[in-house]
Amino acid sequence: MKKISVDDLRIGMFVHEICGSWMDHPFWVSSFVISDRNDLITLQKSSIREVWIDPDKGRDTEPSAPVASPSLVPSLLMETIKEARAIKVATQKTSFEDELVLARGIHARSRGVIHSLLTEARMDIPVNLTTAQHLVEDICNSVLRNSEALISLLHAKTKKTYPYLHAVAVCALMIALGKQMGFDNNLLKRLGMAGLLLDIGKTLLPLSLLNKQARLTDEEFEMMKSHPLLGYHLLQNLGIDDEIILDVCAHHHERMDGKGYPDWLPEEKISIYANMGTCCDVYDAITSERSYKTGWALGQAIRKMAEWQEGQFNRTVFHAFVRTVGLYPSGTLVQLKSGRLAYVVEQHPGSLMTPKVKAFYSTRQNVFIEPLMLDLSKCGDTILNVEDPAKWNFKASHL
Ligand SMILES: [Fe+2]
Ligand SMILES: [Fe+2]
CATH class of the missing domain: 3.90.105 (Molybdopterin biosynthesis moea protein, domain 2)
Incomplete structure (x- = not known):
């Protein structure tokens, strides 16, 4: 007692x-x-x-993880972001197409790096964090040059590659969101590392639970809910003492309405970093194909998240996130007024409604056409609606 x-x-x-x-x-x-x-x-x-x-009859007290101190947030940041809301998408240094070539290399390498990291953690052998840090640096540089190329490649995941590429995708999204919010490079790398490691606690859960095809039972879900604190303690054992990385890991499933886990933290006690983790994690999870569900089309996912924002996301963080991925995130399949189908390839810095797209199919003639880059802010064509690639049987390889 x-x-x-x-x-x-x-x-x-x-x-x-x-x-x-x-x-x-x-x-x-x-x-x-x-x-x-x-x-x-x-x-x-x-x-x-x-x-x-009585801990024998119910939950015991647990040492809960501390929240990252708000003083780490650059002063006046929130106000600045509010003012910037109506202004623009973060600028790109290289074009989407050019960055795609470099991003493919990072994408190919990342799977192996994360695979070894998660396997080492699962087998309780010393984890080599230096390789992970180098990967985060490369991801950070790619996102700083063009925040969309690598992220658009990471949308294409299979059930098998999800556990590895989810970590890389959340890492890249965290850095892109931090860039949109005006953070400095050092903070972006810490956020990237936090994104890469936020689900590491899952490596301590049974594989049968992680790979289960059907919906989880209440009991299994309770077990799954232990991963943030398992991860927090695992990272501490690995010698990680960065308070942002630890905080994001422990609190990326807390919610603004206090209904999150593991600590049911109220809004004012959830750090902006942890909520950035929530936003990136949710977005990547709902847009990916998992063992128990297919992924949502990109443009639909961001609209769904907008419906949930009150309960789950910090409003300012969510608005910055929408600016990061766009209303029509790169990789979204859209139908144009002209009847052409196109993939979004680049956001317009001044307007979320008129991205650059690559048209490749005519719905009027039902044929593939010579791929054509269109700047919707200039060419007069407009987006009619978001299309589900599964309906058309198109693959992301059309990018
Ligand atoms: Fe998680
Ligand atoms: Fe996750």
Whole structure:
């Protein structure tokens, strides 16, 4: 039996006895499992300050992970981003097509690097972080030259490559989002590393759980929910002491409405970095094909996330994220007013509605046409709607 402060109570704990008079709290019984958030808040707001919990009958207290200090966020950053909201997409130093050549090399190398990293972590042998750091540096340089080339390549994942390429994709998205938010290079690399490692705790879960084809049972889902803290402790054991990397790992499943896990942190206690991790992680997960579902079309995913933004994402972070990937992210298949089908290849710096696209198919004649680059801000054609590539049987190789 443990006596704890009501502030340390969590959903799932078994309250054995409430310390204080029954008149000080609204519960009819004094022994019960805290099964919902309202009960937790009621108890925390009552005049009761301490309770006895029984760890054998419910969740035990865990040392929860600290949140990265807000002082790390460059001053006035949030205000600056708010003002920049209406302005533009981060500038690109090289063209999408040129960067694609270099990005293919990084893409090819990354799978092997992450595969060894995750295997070493799973087998509990010393993890070589230097190779991972070099990879993050290369990803960072690619994204700084052109934030879309590598990310568009990383959309094409199979069920088998997902666990490796998800880490690389979240890394690249974190750096691109940080670039959009105006962070310096050093911070971008730390965020990239945080993205690369945020799901590392999953390596400690059984493969049968990770590869399960069907939906998870409640019990399995509870087990899956342990990965942020497992990852946090694993990273600490590996000697990582960067508070941003640790914070993003521990808190990338917390939510603005306080319904996240593992700590049900309220909005004001979730760092901007952890929420950047949430945004990038959710986006990549819902746009990828997984063992139990097919991925969503890119343009649809960002619209779905906009519907969820209140509960899940920090508004400023989410707006910067939309500017990063675009309303029509590169790689999105769109139908143009002219009847042509095209893939989006580059965002327009001043308008999210008029990206550059590569047209390659005529829906009027139902034939492939000679690929043609179109700048929708200049050529007079416009996007009619987002199309699902699966419906047309097109592959990302048309990029
Ligand atoms: Fe995760
Ligand atoms: Fe994830």
